[in-house]
Structure formats: C-alpha cells, structure tokens
Amino acid sequence: MSLLRRFVRESINSRFLLQSISGRSISTVNPNPIGHPGHRRTTAEFDNLIFEAGSSGDFEAVRRLLNTRVVNACFNTTATFKxxxxxxxxxxxxxxxxxxxxxxxxxxxxxxxxxxxxARLCKLNRIDDALILIKDMAIGNFELSTSTFHPILNTLTKKNKIEEAWRVVKLMRSHGVPMDVTSYNYFLTSHCYDGDVAEASKVLRKMEEDEEGKVISPDTRTYDALVLGACKSGKVEAAMAILRRMEEEGLPVLYATHAHVIGVMVESGYYALSVEFVMAYAGKDKRLDEENLGSLASKLIKRKRFNEAKLVLKEMSVRGLRMGDALRDFYQTNVLKS
Structure with a gap:
C-alpha cells in the first residue's frame, strides 16, 4: 500500500503522466492571458490584448477577454475593436x-x-452592417435600447442623411425603443449647423409632440444647437435670447455655446458688443474666461481691430488668465511696450 501511495504522490505532478493520459504533448502557452496573480490589467492592456487576438484571428480569445475585462471593471472603449x-x-x-x-x-x-x-462600424461608415448587428440583438433579445442607436443616428445626421436617419428612428420604434433628447439633438444640430431654422423648428415640435406620448425636455445640447442655428442664420439677438432662456432654466452653458455667439458677433462687425458680451460673463469661471477672452482677442487681431484686442488682453492680464504664445507676444509688443 505504501508503494502505491508513493507512486501516486510522485506521479501526480509528472508531465509524462499527464501527457500519457491526454495523448498529446503539454502546451507551454499560458492558458490564461489575463496575467499573473496580483497583477490587475488596465483598460488599455485589455484593448491591446483584444487587438492582438482579433488581428491574429483568435476570436475565442476575443470572447474571453470581453468577458474578463468587465469582471475586472475595465470597460470597453473606442479602441476595443480597433x-x-x-x-x-x-x-x-x-x-x-x-x-x-x-x-x-x-x-x-x-x-x-x-x-x-x-460604434466602431459607424466610425468605419459601415451603417448597413451596424443595422445587421441591431437585427442580431433584436433576434437574440439582447436588450436593445436608445443608446444602442445613438452612434448610427449621430453618423447619419452628421453626414446630412436626414431621411435615412428618420428611417432608423422608425426601426427603433418598431422594436419598442423610444427616442430620447440625445436622439432629437442629433437631428437638431444637423439642421442648425446648416442654418436651417425651419427644419430645426420641426424637430422641436416633434420633441414637444413625441409619438410615444412622453415629454422630451430640452437639455444643454439642445440649446447649444439652437444658439448655433441662430448664429448660422446671423440672428445675434435670437442667440442672446436663447442664452438668457438657458440661464432662466438653470441649465449650464457649454463653452462652445459662448464661442458660437462670439464668432457671429465678430463676423457681423459687432466688435464693441462682443467685448461687452464676454465681460458680462467674466469672473464666474476662470477657464471660460480664458476661452472667451482669448478667442475674442484672436478674432479681433485677425480683423485688425487692435484697440479692442488690447482692451481684452489687458483684462486677461489683470485677471491673471493664461494666454497662448501668439497672444502673449502681441500683448508684450503692443500693450506693455506701448
């Protein structure tokens, strides 16, 4: 009996025994590519591992890595299927x-x-294939939601394929997936970027009379799109009115929204008004001040409105705001030495 126990004890770790049982040689490849104990993979490392596996055609490894990364709280990124x-x-x-x-x-x-x-397929402009995946999800009951359709709507509206985008909305609703404010904003931004206020108004009415019977309240990006549309149409007063409405509703204003207004004011020749505009918001947000005052100064210099530009740069200096290299050079040459 002792001889038998000795044989089992000595053979249990024997590569020869394992090889004999399996009938094949023992692989030296690590069956767990996730890493050694104690090492926590980062999101970037998982992306790199998936890139290597996908590039080499090892899609079983891709599947395992997709599972493991979520368990390790390393969620997918735009680089996951690169x-x-x-x-x-x-x-x-x-x-x-x-x-x-x-x-x-x-x-x-x-x-x-x-x-x-x-999202990756939309980046590659493979909308038809993205819709095939939507069909796969629907067939498999894999929890289709509004966010699933966002990349498709975003891509189509950016390319001004509005009719095609509305067909996708129809597809959403056929699967019981409702529109949300982000979905409407994609359409709104597309029309406003083109300065098509009439079509933008139609989208707003659709939001107010949503087919699902819900109340779709505008958000910060809705108003940003409306300000953009007003600016593209050269309607400075309308843009200002929309900004005031945002403030009344307590919505935060994007830096880009201010940039739309500053841009149209300068382009329209309202130089003094543009200075008044940025000064009205100054002192509340240092980064916003740097963006607004710096952008305005650059635009004024480009238009050779040097007096207004000097006034803006003096204000930036007094407030201790960061200037870009070009603005700093202009300030030192034309303000400090003048």
Missing part, C-alpha cells in the same frame, strides 16, 4: 464577431460589446 478596419479581412472578422458576441456573458457584458462594435 483591429476591425476597412481591409480585405473586414468581412470575415465581422462574421467571426457576430459568431462569438452571442456567447459572451449575458447582460451588461454582451450588450456593451454589441454597442461598442456598432
């Missing part, structure tokens, strides 16, 4: 991804993997 590019291998890689994604862990892991891939 191996998928518009090359000869695109079609086969996409089919492999369609095969393995349904095998990822149910719930958030699977849903977010699909949504990240859809």
């Amino acid at each position: 191996f998928l590019t518009n090359t000869e291998s695109y079609s086969s890689s996409l089919e492999d991804l369609r095969r393995v994604l349904p095998q990822t862990d149910a719930g958030y892991t699977r849903k977010h993997a699909y949504e990240t891939l859809i």
